[in-house]
Amino acid sequence: MLRLSSCCRLASTAARTSYFPARVKVTARGHMYKKWSSTMAAISPILTVQPTRGLVDEKIMVVVKNLPQCFAVTLHSLLYSEGEDYWEAFGNYTSDDKGTVTVSQDPSVGGTYEGTEPMGLLWSMQPVPGSRTGLRLRKMNVLTPMVVHISVYSGHVTEGFSKQSPLATVDIERWYLAPGVRRIDIRENGVKGTLFIPPGPGPFPGVLDLWGGGGGLVEYRSGLLASHGFVSMALEYLSSEISASKVDDKYFEKAFRIVQEHPLVMKDSVSLFGLSFGTSVTLKMAAYSKAISPRCCVCVSGSHVQPVNKSLSEFFSKVITWDDGGHLNVSDLSVSIPTEPGEKVDVGRIKCPVILIVGEDDQSWATVESAEDMTQMMRAAGNEHLLTTFRYPGAGHLIEPPYTPHVRASNFTLQQTGEKVVMLWGGFLKLHADAQEDSWEKSICFLQHHLYPSSIEV
Numbered sequence: 001m002l003r004l005s006s007c008c009r010l011a012s013t014a015a016r017t018s019y020f021p022a023r024v025k026v027t028a029r030g031h032m033y034k035k036w037s038s039t040m041a042a043i044s045p046i047l048t049v050q051p052t053r054g055l056v057d058e059k060i061m062v063v064v065k066n067l068p069q070c071f072a073v074t075l076h077s078l079l080y081s082e083g084e085d086y087w088e089a090f091g092n093y094t095s096d097d098k099g100t101v102t103v104s105q106d107p108s109v110g111g112t113y114e115g116t117e118p119m120g121l122l123w124s125m126q127p128v129p130g131s132r133t134g135l136r137l138r139k140m141n142v143l144t145p146m147v148v149h150i151s152v153y154s155g156h157v158t159e160g161f162s163k164q165s166p167l168a169t170v171d172i173e174r175w176y177l178a179p180g181v182r183r184i185d186i187r188e189n190g191v192k193g194t195l196f197i198p199p200g201p202g203p204f205p206g207v208l209d210l211w212g213g214g215g216g217l218v219e220y221r222s223g224l225l226a227s228h229g230f231v232s233m234a235l236e237y238l239s240s241e242i243s244a245s246k247v248d249d250k251y252f253e254k255a256f257r258i259v260q261e262h263p264l265v266m267k268d269s270v271s272l273f274g275l276s277f278g279t280s281v282t283l284k285m286a287a288y289s290k291a292i293s294p295r296c297c298v299c300v301s302g303s304h305v306q307p308v309n310k311s312l313s314e315f316f317s318k319v320i321t322w323d324d325g326g327h328l329n330v331s332d333l334s335v336s337i338p339t340e341p342g343e344k345v346d347v348g349r350i351k352c353p354v355i356l357i358v359g360e361d362d363q364s365w366a367t368v369e370s371a372e373d374m375t376q377m378m379r380a381a382g383n384e385h386l387l388t389t390f391r392y393p394g395a396g397h398l399i400e401p402p403y404t405p406h407v408r409a410s411n412f413t414l415q416q417t418g419e420k421v422v423m424l425w426g427g428f429l430k431l432h433a434d435a436q437e438d439s440w441e442k443s444i445c446f447l448q449h450h451l452y453p454s455s456i457e458v
Contacts, residue, residue, distance in 0.1 A: 043066065043067060043068060043071075043167070044066060045064050045065065045066050045067050045073075045152055045167045045168050046064070046065045046066045046168070047062075047063075047064050047150070047151075047152050047167075047168040047169070047170050048061075048062075048063050048064075048065075048170070049061070049062050049063075049150050049170045049172050051172075052170065052171070052172045052173065053145070053172070053173045053175070054172075054173075054174065054175065055174070055175055055176070055178060055224065055227055056146070056174045056175065056176055056220075056224065056401060056402070056403060056404075057224060057401050057402045057403070057440060059118060059119060060118075060119065060121075060122075060172065061103070061104060061118070062075060062102075062103040062104075062118075062121065062150060063100065063101065063102050063103070064093075064095070064100065064101040064152050064168075065099065065100050066099060067095040067099040067100065067101065068095065068099055069095060069096070069097050069098070069099055070094055070095060070096075070097070071094065071095040071099065071154075072092070072093075072094050072154070072155050072156050073092075073093050073094070073095065073101060073152050073153060073154060073155070073156075073167075074090055074091070074092050074093070074111070074152070074153040074154075074155065074156055074157040074158075075090060075091050075093060075101070075103065075108075075121060075150065075151070075152055075153075076088065076089070076090040076121075076150070076151045076152075076153060076157070076161050076166070077089045077090070077121040077122065077125065077148050077149065077150050077151075078148070078149045078151070078161070079125065079137075079146060079147070079148050079149070080147070081137055082139070082140050082141065083135070085127055085128075085131050085132060085135055086127070086128040086131065087125040087126060087127055087128070087137055087405060088112075088125060088126065088128050088161065089111070089112040089113065089120065089121050089122065089123075089124040089125040089126070089405075090111040090112055090121075090157070090158075090161070091103070091108030091110070091111040091112070091113055091114075091117070091120055091121065092108055092109050092110040092111050092156040092157075092158075093106055093107075093108060093109070094106075094109070101152075103117075103118055103120075103121070104116070104118040108120060109156070110156060110158070111124075111158070112124040112125070112126060113429075113430070119402075119403050119433075119437075121148075121150060122148070122174075122403040122405075123402075123403045123404070123405060123406070123429075123433040123436070123437075124405070124429060124433070125137065125405040126405065128162075129159070133411075134409070134410050134411035134422055135407070135410065135411070136398075136407050136410035136411070137404070137405045137407075138218070138220070139176060139220045140219075142176045142177055142183070142219050142220050142223040143177070143183065145173035145174055145175045146173070146174040146175075147171055147172070147173055147174075148171070148172050148173075148174060149169055149170075149171050150169065150170050150171075150172060151166035151167075151168065151169040151170075152166060152167050152168050152169075153166050153167060154167055175227075176219075176220045176221075176223040176224045176227070177196070177223045177224075177226070177227060178198075178199070178226075178227035179199070180198070180199025180200075181196055181197065181198060181199060181223065181226045181227055182196065182197040182199075183195075183196055183219075183223070184196075184197065186233065186258060188258055189254050189258075190246075190251070190254065191235070191251065191254050191255045191258060192217070192235075192236040192241060192242055193217065193233050193234055193235040193236050193255060193258075194217060194219050194222065194233065194234045194236075195231065195232075195233045195258075195259070195262070196219075196222050196223050196225070196226035196231070196232050196233070196234075197226060197231050197262075197264060198226050198227070198228075198229050198230065198231065202231075202263075202264035202265075203263075203264050203265055203266045204229060204230060204231045204264055204265060204266065205229070205230050205231070205265070205266055205269040205270070205271070205295075205447065205451030205452060206230065206231045206232070206233075206259040206260060206262070206265040206266070206269065206270040206271070206451075207222070207225050207230045207231070207232040207233070207259070207270070207271045207272075207273050207447065208232075208233055208235060208252075208255055208256050208259050208270065208271070208272050208273070208294075209221055209222040209225065209232050209233060209234045209235065209273050209278075210235055210252075210272065210273065210274040210275070210277075210278030210279075210281050210282060211234075211235075211275055211276070211277075211278050212275050212276030212277045212278055213238065213276060213277040214238075214412060214413070215237060215238025215239050216236065216238070216239045217234060217235075217236035217239065218234055219234045220401075221234070221273075221275075221400070221401060222234035224401055225273070225447075228444055229448075230271075230447065230451070231259065231262060231264060231265050232259075232273075233255065233258065233259050235252070235255045237251065249284070249285070249288075249289065250291075252281055252285055253285070253289055253291040253292050256270065256272070256285070256291075256292040256294070257291075257292065260292075266451075266453070268295065269295050269450075269451040269452070269453075270294060270295055270451075271294055271295055271296045271297060271298065271447055271450070271451055272285060272286065272294045272297045272298070273297075273298040273300075273443075273447075274297070274298070274299055274300065274302060275300045275301055275302065275399075275400075276300070276301050276302050276364070276365065276397065277302065278300075278302065279299040279300060279301065279302020279303065280302050280303060280304070280306045280345075282294075282297050282298075282299055282302070283297070283299060283302070283304045283345045283347060283350070283354075284306065284308065284345050286350045286351075286352060286354070287345050287346055287347060287349040287350050288308075288345075288346075288349065293351075293352070294352055295352060295450055295451055296352050296353040296354070296355075296446065296447070296450040296451065297350075297352060297353070297354045297355070298355050298357070298443050298446065298447065299354060299355065299356050299357065300357040300399050300439070300443075301357065301358070301359060301362055301364070301365060301367055301397045301398070301399055302365060302367065302370075303365050303366065303367060303370035304344050304345040304347050304370055304373070304374050304377075305337060305338065305343065305344045305345075305366075305370055305373075306343075306344065306345065307342065307343060308341075308342050308343070308344070308345060309342055337369055337370070337373045344373075346377070347374050347377050347378055347381075347387075348377050348378055348380065348381025348382075348383060349381070350378070350383060350386060351383070351386070352386065353386050353387075353388070353446075353450055354386055354387050354388070355388045355389075355390070355442070355443065355446045356371050356374070356387065356388070356389040356390065357390055357392075357399055357435075357439045357442075357443070358371045358389060358390065358391045358392065359392050359394075359395030359396050359397060359399055359426065359427060359432070359435060360391055360392060360393045360394065360395060361393075361394050361395060361396050361426040361427050361428065361431075361432075362395070362396055362397045362425075362426050362427075363396065363397065363424045363425060363426030364396075364397035364423065364424065364425050364426065365397060367397075368391070371389050371391070374387065375387060375389065388446070390438075390439060390442060392431070392432075392434070392435035392438070392439065393431060394427065394428040394430075394431025394432065394435075395426075395427050395428075395431055395432045395434075395435035395436075396408065396425045396426030396427020396428075396432055397425040397426055397427070398425045398427070399432075399435055399436055399439055400436055401436065401440050402436050402437040402440050402441075403433070403436070403437070404436060406427055406429050406432040406433060406436075407425065408424070408425060408426060408427055408428075409422050409423060409424045409425060410422070410423060410425065411423075
C-alpha cells in the first residue's frame with residue numbers, strides 16, 4: 001500500500017478544502033484554508049506532453065512542473081469520439097520535493113488506473129458517467145486524428161471534471177496515418193477495400209488486413225501498418241454491399257492478388273493479418289488455397305475450428321450462443337474441438353510461419369483450446385516449427401493496437417439478421433492493455449523479420 005508523507009497528506013487535504021464553496025464554514029482548519037488558497041492562486045503549473053502529434057502506438061511523456069512540494073493533483077484525459085461520446089481517464093498524483101509530477105516515473109494513487117503507468121491516461125479511458133451503454137471506441141475516419149485534451153487539476157479529483165477549471169491543459173493529436181501515407185479506394189474485380197501505401201519509392205512488403213464478423217470496412221489497423229512500412233489493404237466484407245452470400249474463398253484470393261500485384265509491393269513478401277473471423281479466413285487460405293501463398297500469417301483471437309466446406313451464412317448460423325447475462329458469444333464454436341476433418345482447418349498443411357495471439361480470458365471465441373489443438377495438429381504433421389503462440393492471461397478477445405481503450409462487452413450487430421445485441425469480449429483492463437502493447441510489438445517484429453528482403457531465402 002502506498003503511503004504519503006505527512007506533508008503530502010496535509011497538501012492533499014488542503015487542496016480538497018480549496019474547492020469548498022464560500023458559504024461552507026471552515027473552523028479548525030480555517031488558517032490552513034487561507035494559506036493554501038493563496039498558494040493555489042499563486043501557482044502556475046507547467047504541463048508538457050511530448051509528442052503533441054504522433055502515431056497511436058507511440059508513447060507520450062507527461063510532466064507537470066512548477067507545483068508546490070507534496071502537492072496533490074489529478075491528471076485527466078478527455079476525448080470526444082466520432083460517435084459523439086466523451087471518453088475520459090484520470091490518475092491522482094502527488095508532486096515530489098521539486099514540485100514535479102512525471103507520469104512515466106511517479107505512481108498514480110487512484111483513478112482509472114493505479115501505479116506507474118506512462119500510458120494510463122490513454123488505455124484506461126472509459127465513457128464518462130451518464131454515457132450510452134455498450135460503447136466501443138473505434139476510429140472511422142483515419143484521415144483525421146483523435147484529439148485528446150490532457151489537463152491537470154488541483155487535488156485528488158474523482159468526478160465532476162466538467163464542472164471544475166483545470167490548472168493547465170494541453171491538446172495532443174493521435175494519428176493512425178504517418179505523414180506521407182497514401183489512402184486509395186479499391187473497387188476492382190468485385191473486391192472492395194482501402195489500400196494504404198507508405199511514403200517513399202518502395203517496393204514494400206504487403207499485408208491483407210482481415211477483420212471479424214462485425215463486418216464492414218475497418219481501416220485504422222491498415223493505416224497504422226502502412227505507417228510502419230507495409231502496403232496494407234483493409235478488405236470489406238459482411239456489409240450491405242459485400243454480403244456473406246457474395247464472399248467465398250475466391251473473394252479473398254482476388255484481394256490478396258490485388259495487394260501482391262501492386263507495382264510498389266514485393267511480390268513474394270505478402271502476409272495475411274486476421275482478427276477473430278479474419279483469423280479463420282487466414283488459416284483456411286494458408287492451408288488450402290492453390291491460388292495464393294502468403295509469406296507469413298498473423299492470427300489474433302481466432303480459431304481453426306470452422307465448417308471448411310460450408311458457406312459464410314452457414315458458418316455464422318452455427319456460432320451464435322448466449323450467456324446467462326444475455327450477452328452474445330461464439331465460444332461454443334470451438335470449446336469442444338471436433339475430430340471430423342470437415343469441421344476444422346487442417347493446419348498441418350500450412351507451409352508458412354504463423355503467429356497466434358491468444359487472450360486467455362477471451363469470452364467470444366475459445367482461442368485457448370484452439371491454439372492447443374493447432375499445436376498438436378502441427379506437431380503431428382511435422383510443421384510445428386512454423387507456429388509461434390503468445391498467450392496473455394487476463395486479456396480478452398479484442399486485442400487491438402496499443403493503448404486502445406478496453407471494453408469487456410459492447411454493442412454488436414448480427415450480420416445475418418441485423419439484430420443489435422451486446423457482445424461479450426472478456427478481458428481485464430490492465431492485463432488487456434499490457435497484452436495489446438506487447439502483442440503489437442511482437443506482430444510488427446514478426447512481419448519485419450519474415451517480409452523484408454534481409455530475411456527472404458535465396
